[in-house]
Amino acid sequence: MATKMTQDLARTNYLLDALHDEDLRRILPKLSPVKMELGQVLYESGEKLAHAYFPTTAIISLLYIMESGSTAEIGIIGNDGIVGVSLFMGGETTTNRGIIQSAGCVLQMKEKDVKEEFKRGDRFQELMLRYTQALMTQISQTAVCNRLHPIDQQLCRWLLLSHDRLHTDKLVMTHDLISNMLGVRREGVTLAATKLAARKLITNKRGTITVIDRQALEVAACECYQVVNTEYNRLLGRGMSRTFG
Amino acid sequence: MATKMTQDLARTNYLLDALHDEDLRRILPKLSPVKMELGQVLYESGEKLAHAYFPTTAIISLLYIMESGSTAEIGIIGNDGIVGVSLFMGGETTTNRGIIQSAGCVLQMKEKDVKEEFKRGDRFQELMLRYTQALMTQISQTAVCNRLHPIDQQLCRWLLLSHDRLHTDKLVMTHDLISNMLGVRREGVTLAATKLAARKLITNKRGTITVIDRQALEVAACECYQVVNTEYNRLLGRGMSRTFG
DNA sequence: CTCTGAGTGTGCGATATCGCACCCACACAT
DNA sequence: ATGTGTGGGTGCGATATCGCACACTCAGAG
Numbered sequence A, B: 001m002a003t004k005m006t007q008d009l010a011r012t013n014y015l016l017d018a019l020h021d022e023d024l025r026r027i028l029p030k031l032s033p034v035k036m037e038l039g040q041v042l043y044e045s046g047e048k049l050a051h052a053y054f055p056t057t058a059i060i061s062l063l064y065i066m067e068s069g070s071t072a073e074i075g076i077i078g079n080d081g082i083v084g085v086s087l088f089m090g091g092e093t094t095t096n097r098g099i100i101q102s103a104g105c106v107l108q109m110k111e112k113d114v115k116e117e118f119k120r121g122d123r124f125q126e127l128m129l130r131y132t133q134a135l136m137t138q139i140s141q142t143a144v145c146n147r148l149h150p151i152d153q154q155l156c157r158w159l160l161l162s163h164d165r166l167h168t169d170k171l172v173m174t175h176d177l178i179s180n181m182l183g184v185r186r187e188g189v190t191l192a193a194t195k196l197a198a199r200k201l202i203t204n205k206r207g208t209i210t211v212i213d214r215q216a217l218e219v220a221a222c223e224c225y226q227v228v229n230t231e232y233n234r235l236l237g238r239g240m241s242r243t244f245g
Numbered sequence C: 001c002t003c004t005g006a007g008t009g010t011g012c013g014a015t016a017t018c019g020c021a022c023c024c025a026c027a028c029a030t
Numbered sequence D: 001a002t003g004t005g006t007g008g009g010t011g012c013g014a015t016a017t018c019g020c021a022c023a024c025t026c027a028g029a030g
Helices: A002-010 A021-030 A111-119 A123-148 A151-165 A175-182 A186-198 A214-220 A223-236 B002-010 B021-030 B111-119 B123-148 B151-164 B175-182 B186-198 B214-220 B223-236
Strands: A031-036 A041-043 A051-055 A059-065 A071-077 A097-102 A104-110 A170-172 A202-205 A208-211 B031-036 B041-043 B051-055 B059-065 B071-077 B097-102 B104-110 B170-172 B202-205 B208-211
Touching: A002 A021, A002 A031, A002 A104, A021 A031, A021 A104, A021 A111, A021 A123, A051 A059, A051 A111, A059 A175, A059 B123, A071 A123, A071 A151, A071 A175, A071 B123, A097 A151, A104 A111, A111 A123, A123 A151, A123 A223, A123 B059, A123 B071, A123 B123, A151 A170, A151 A175, A151 A186, A151 A208, A151 A214, A151 A223, A175 A186, A186 A202, B002 B021, B002 B031, B002 B104, B021 B031, B021 B104, B021 B111, B021 B123, B051 B059, B051 B111, B059 B175, B071 B123, B071 B151, B071 B175, B104 B111, B111 B123, B123 B151, B123 B223, B151 B170, B151 B175, B151 B186, B151 B208, B151 B214, B151 B223, B175 B186, B186 B202
Parallel strands: none
Antiparallel strands: A031 A104, A041 A097, A051 A104, A059 A071, A059 A097, A170 A208, A202 A208, B031 B104, B041 B097, B051 B104, B059 B071, B059 B097, B170 B208, B202 B208
């Protein structure tokens, strides 16, 4: 019964869903579902991870915190990925914080189990590595975007990345939260969001942004979003996942 | 004779040097030294790599090129690493360009050989994955630094990263080249470099920057440099490499 | 129903960087 | 020794973003 529930849940994470049946059957008992609240910290910078996390409905931000206290997001992970790649990459820790950006459910897997499965060297390993490369692309594009694009476009990119990883058009998040992710002032986000609302691409309510015209949002975004999106599809889509393509 | 030369060369790349003797002996015949000129392109964005490259004296920049033609560097690779992680990560291609930022020698290894060695699943694989994580840290820090720090500090970080990967204090590179890497205007680099020269941290000659006071340069840099440096040492240093620590 | 505070909208001067323009000067080739 | 072109220095107005201040307003608590 509990197993059946977990299996359904597992199928909602693309990496797990992309596993062959016999692999998933072996891995299922090692997964346990956990609810996560907004703002919850999965791990701190430099902290050894006890688990890896496969998000299903939750979204996790990888956040870097400067000595000054300023923050900037380096990547977003949803049901397309896994949080805790350093477990199988061999580093054990990373220099960023993993924090819940949108409440929801994750499937957690013990450190030891992750390493064991990875060491088998078959499809699980292949999927993890391909996902890690996709994540590298996202981080790279964040670097480039931070350098070259104005806030307005970056906000669009960020909203789209979040929207892709959610299952609703209503994004429950304050301008202040977004400003911490983008590493800009709260006012900058308010300004950019107001402009987007005036153009009817989103609506802007206390603590909630609703995506109205997703297609127009993609047009308003810089090329960075499409680059990342295309690369995710290439690396994890057609031929890799059972549901993509 | 040729083999002896290659072995000496191989020992100057930290990843190769960190291999156990028997592993290196097996891998040596698969390596061939190649001289690389400034500006030479190792691979284009989206282009399948025929080889991976272990730099010895050369430095390679991973450069992203926007549709507009603007560029921004996402990482620097020297004799501490390997160019072409996408070969074993499974993606085959990446969205950036690999370009020689400082002329010198690399050891190239055929795609097939790289994959074969990686698939063995032992120390070579472990080293490659740990290095990839280190590279991810560098890319992440680039993202953060691009967002939060002024050009002056970024230039220091960049000079230090380059200096670490060279074997001389004379960095042969124009302000124009550096501006393409940092994704800023050439004038911005000139201004920042002039300030550093006024403070006697570097000297500034036609096409050459010489590091005078490395320690002061580290102080002038943002924390990003130390974060990356520390993480490289942690992941690849003491206990991993035969020469580090 | 009212109070309160978190979330938002707006204005203003300061600063960093940009884009452009132009000149200078050194290194190398003739 | 002299010309030429690449690389470097400088100035200026435009723009994006910042930091701060303050006013408004909705939603939930009492």
